[in-house]
Amino acid sequence: MFVTTLVLRDVQVPAAPSPWPPAPGWWLLFAAALAVLVALGGWWWLRRRRRRRWQRLFEEACAQPGPVQQIAAISELLRRAARRVDPKADRLQGEDWLRFLDGQTGGFSAGAGRIVLEGGYWRQVVDEGALERFRALARRRFLQLMAGRR
Template structure:
């Protein structure tokens, strides 16, 4: 075997590492999927906020149409009963403490049974309904109405 004196051998050189930009196609797909998820969640939250404001305006408008305090309490009760039917088919037929217990479901401190919400039991039929605290009842009933309409029944 003859040696070749003019053959020059050199070390193996590693090629340079690929740059991080532009990323591979798979990373573009991952980025697009993440962006779609974030946009979808933001859109859902904006839609739910719009829906919540719509239900609040409806509640306020219906209660404002009623003239006196007894009429406002009756309007609040009617709206709550219509909203309650979304979660329980017989909820609009509940009476007295059963009705207030249904409204208390999921609320801390039983605000309808023992708090300002107790005026819904007979407030629409009282002569001195103007003496009741209708402002606190309005806020409480509005919050529960929106919760029922948004799907947070129990």
């Protein structure tokens, strides 16, 4: 009789899978994350571009030849911007208009912003310091209104 002895070996464990290329699920996750990043970047870029346009519009209004014309132009811009928040806001008069412009920041009812009431009709020279304070206050409020914030 012919007897063969078999040589037994231990079980061979296959090599671990390579981390590259990743599984299809990881590719989908990467593509989704990339799409979200592109969308956020596009949203940020458009928002920044829109804000620059609003600032340029305000600066063009401030480029009027005299302080009285500047106050009138800024007042008109504020009224147009107010319609973005409340369609009836441009019809407000006097103290109601100032309270609306105060919003959350203040400064119109009891500050440099009071110029907006009658400053566009003055024949006299407007104090340059008061005009600068009004411009800064009006710029901040104009940008808030254009962004739709009350």
